[in-house]
Amino acid sequence: MGQYNSFVVKIWTNEATAKFRGHIQHVGSQDATYFITMEKMVEFIKSHLGPHPGYSDKGRKDYFRASQADDEKG
Numbered sequence: 001m002g003q004y005n006s007f008v009v010k011i012w013t014n015e016a017t018a019k020f021r022g023h024i025q026h027v028g029s030q031d032a033t034y035f036i037t038m039e040k041m042v043e044f045i046k047s048h049l050g051p052h053p054g055y056s057d058k059g060r061k062d063y064f065r066a067s068q069a070d071d072e073k074g
Contacts, residue, residue, distance in 0.1 A: 005048055009041070 006027035013020045024041055025032035026048045035041045 005045075007045060007048075 008025045008027060009022060010024075011020055011022040019036070021034065021036050022041060023032065023034050024044050026044075029048065031048065033040075033044050035044065
C-alpha cells in the first residue's frame with residue numbers, strides 16, 4: 001500500500017485578463033501557499049511528496065512477510 005497526500009486547491013479566474021490565481025493547502029500539515037502559475041502549484045505538491053517524517057517501512061514489511069507466510073500455509 002502506498003502513501004497518499006491530500007491537497008485542497010482553489011483557482012480563481014479573471015475573465016477580463018484571462019489570468020488566474022490560486023491557493024493550495026496540504027491537508028496533513030496545513031501548509032498553504034498562493035500561486036499564479038501551474039509550475040508553482042506543482043512545485044508545492046512535489047515539496048510535500050515522500051514519506052512522512054515519522055513514517056517507518058518496517059511495520060509494513062513485517063506485515064507483508066507475515067501475510068505471505070500465511071498464504072503459503074494454505
